[in-house]
Amino acid sequence: MFINAELSTLPINDGRKAERRILNIAAALREEGATTAAVLVIDISPGGFKLQTEGPLEEGSEVWLKLPGFEARRSHVVWSRDKEAGCEFESELHPADIEILAAPRRRALPKNVFRRA
Numbered sequence: 001m002f003i004n005a006e007l008s009t010l011p012i013n014d015g016r017k018a019e020r021r022i023l024n025i026a027a028a029l030r031e032e033g034a035t036t037a038a039v040l041v042i043d044i045s046p047g048g049f050k051l052q053t054e055g056p057l058e059e060g061s062e063v064w065l066k067l068p069g070f071e072a073r074r075s076h077v078v079w080s081r082d083k084e085a086g087c088e089f090e091s092e093l094h095p096a097d098i099e100i101l102a103a104p105r106r107r108a109l110p111k112n113v114f115r116r117a
Contacts, residue, residue: 020045021102028066029053041067044098048078048088057085065089067101 020043029051030036040052049065057063057080065087066072074090 020050021098023102025067025101027051027068028072030064030066030072031057032062036066039065041065042084044093044101046089046092046095046098048075048086050084050086052084054083056080056082063087069100070097 022043023041025041027039027041028036029039037053041049042052043050051065057077059077059080061077063075063077064072065075073093075087076090077085078088079086
C-alpha cells in the first residue's frame, strides 16, 4: 500500500540546487523502448527526483516519469545504485506542482461501514 504524504523537507545546504520534498508516491517509469514499470518516488524537487525501482537503471539513459494527475515527463538518470536512482527532469517542475504532489490526500470511507444496527 502506498501512501502519498509529506514527511519533511530536506534543506539545500547539502550542495543541491533546490530544496527536496520527501514523498512516498507510486508512479510509473518507462525507459525508451521498454515497458512501463511501477516505481516509488521518494523525493522530488523542481529539477529532479529520487526513486526506488525493482532493478537498476542505466546512468545517462532517458526515462519518462508518469506521476498521478500529471503528464509523463522526460528525464535522465544521473546516478543508479542497486534499486535506487536519481533522475533529472528535462524541464523543471513548477514549485506549485510539487506542492500538489506533496499535499495529503483525503481518503473516502466505504459506505455503510459504521452504520448502527
